[in-house]
Amino acid sequence: MPAVYAIDLIAKRDKKIKMDRSIIKGWNVHYQTLEEVEEAARAKKRKEEEEARKAKQHQDEQSDADDDEEHRREAYNAKTGSYSGNYGQKPVRDEDQKQQIHAILNEKPEPFEYAMQTLQAQDS
Known part of the structure; x- marks a missing residue:
């Protein structure tokens, strides 16, 4: 078929x-x-x-x-x-840096003030 x-x-x-x-x-x-x-x-x-x-x-x-x-x-x-x-x-954000800055700025102001007084005394 x-x-x-x-x-x-x-x-x-x-x-x-x-x-x-x-x-x-x-x-x-x-x-x-x-x-x-x-x-x-x-x-x-x-x-x-x-x-x-x-x-x-x-x-x-x-x-x-x-x-x-x-x-x-x-x-x-x-x-x-x-x-x-x-x-x-x-602005300073780090706490450690803030402490360092504060310590540096407030380290010993007396010698700076003494030096300024002596300079003023010499000028006058």
């Missing part, structure tokens, strides 16, 4: 000839399912959000760099030729 084919060889040949001569080729046509369309939309949205986040991060970094440059320009002391303009203007 011969095999029964749904499409015989002549029909396949005719379909191939028709597809070869047509403008739209069957192998180039892809029908998207709803899931594929939704996934593409989600991927596009994620990509746009990522680009927006990167742009904002870059803008923040740029503004921080501009602020740092402005701070450096303000700190420059032309008289001394150094960046010492902001020295000592920030």
Whole structure:
């Protein structure tokens, strides 16, 4: 008994000839399912959000760099030729440093006062 084919060889040949001569080729046509369309939309949205986040991060970094440059320009002391303009203007947060500063400033005020008195006595 011969095999029964749904499409015989002549029909396949005719379909191939028709597809070869047509403008739209069957192998180039892809029908998207709803899931594929939704996934593409989600991927596009994620990509746009990522680009927006990167742009904002870059803008923040740029503004921080501009602020740092402005701070450096303000700190420059032309008289001394150094960046010492902001020295000592920030508050001390470390307790050990605060104790060291207090110890140095209150170390021995008597020799300083004695030296100042002798200088004043010499000037007069």
